[in-house]
Amino acid sequence: MADIPHDIRFALTEFDRSQLPEPQRELHGEAFQEAVREYFTKRFQPYGGAAHIAVSEELVILRWTGKAEPAPLASQAADQLREGDTDKGIALLRVALQRDPNDPDALYNLGMALGDRGEANEAIRLLHQLTTSHPHYPGANVALGVANARAGKWDDAIAAFRVALERDAHDGLARKNLGAALAQMDLLEEALEHLKAAVVLLQDDPEAWLNLGMALEQTGVTAEAETAYRRVIALDKTGSLAERAEQRLTRISSERFTGEDSGELREDAVAHLVDALKRFASMTDGQVRDLTFEIAMLGSKGLSIRSREPVHTLRNLPGKFSGLELLCLEYAGFQRIDPSVDIGIDLSAEYAEAERRA
Template structure:
């Protein structure tokens, strides 16, 4: 049975300690406190992990035949990282050669964004066990988050040497190469990761992102399909929203590639028609139309599909995704020009406005 309790330092009886170990905060005090509780619970067939900080003493007791790390793992799994951290630190002092303890301590520091501390512990783990794959991955993640890609790459590569088919190593290594602007190298790793983790949203999104950076029509089409897939299959994941934005960027890139002299002439025509319509219906109806398109656009507009598959309640006709985006852009130039619509039609709008005023 596990038991855990805490004692404020001011309530601990210093007379229980040797006379030369009663200076609160000293290393001898901390060691004496640990030895006191260890001896006390050993008499009843239990082990104790003891932590001492500036305010209190923490004690976790557990059966002598149980593994100490197993007693701490429920805290980690429950996300109680700050609570688990001092126990893991105490355990590393009791078991300095235990790579698993160092690994979990390193992950704990990493999740708490204390990345330098994480790397120190994880490197100790791989020094004890050079083939500790997950510790190498943890080192790579920490270096990546510290914006040290070269060190991250070396750690991931070491993990890949240990197990070339570990999907998380492949996913992280591929993602790092994409971040390093080396998509041609990263995409094969991400393809392999996705084959091993077919339902993993990060693997799907990572491959899509890498493909979109290859700048080929075929890669862009595949990327868009993967972005749509992650949005459809994982709608509640934070990655779905990121994928929506990535699809928008990809669509705008394709729009720019279809421009003439830097202008999309079809967009100019759509904007000109919108300005004429808004002049007829007035400001209130213009706002209503603009908001309706904006709400419709939350689910994504297929702006590179010329098919007229959209309808509006407040404006008759059938519209393509690009046409609706142009209508929304024109409307918000009158409603709120500072609004971020995810589209930059400023040049086209200037031409359309000039043409409209000449009529």
């Protein structure tokens, strides 16, 4: 079978100069045209066939002649996306769609890739085309829903997720994303229904547990929310989702800390504040400042005050400390160097008592 030519055309002004080596990004005229031609020639070399690139002052024309039965371009592109070469993957997917505008794999992967890159409108268009031309393509409606959610089109996102669930009531990803979208719209009762089903279907998905925890927290069910957040931390370890879960656990604990025993002093906090004042008595203002700022930075990354176990260490102070101890050290430190700073928890009554006892 003869080779089949496939053409792509686009305006030279649409070419992203950041794809060129830095010394070539400021080129103009024929030198720039040649740099663009070389760029696309190198891009297509690994895929067999021949790439013929014509670049004029206004237009780029790509003619890629593939073999009669090459490996599917959409599959090659998906490999490039998985390896992190987004530009190459997207370029190949565009060639695949030039060859077959309804290639379902190309529509799906290009829609997902563009959505990840923030090009929401084109992603939505491609994924809508996919759900229309291939309504049973796996994950198509979920992908369309995610693209709409990224664009803030929550009603369209919810509609797409509902279609996915109509096709498969056990689609965990559809449940997870529908629940999150409903929570965004403050439809919490239905959101919780789907999010609770999602963590059953996706037991090891930290994002599903995080979504559930946030919805539970919104409804005031903090004990169950804490359980969900701990599950996120166990699954994600030191990832960004675990950090978000830890921050939310800290906030819940902080609110509980300031709300419980109303009208009474927290004796554990008083004791730690007394210890902090005694430590500071032999330290200079500069030493106290360095220590306080170190604790503040540690707290910004998710300092837990739930555990009373001494698990934290500091550069500027020997020993191990619990989250509550560090909180008290930070509060006392700012009271000395800048009392106007608000660390988010009011320990003024405990601090006054600690000053009296120290």
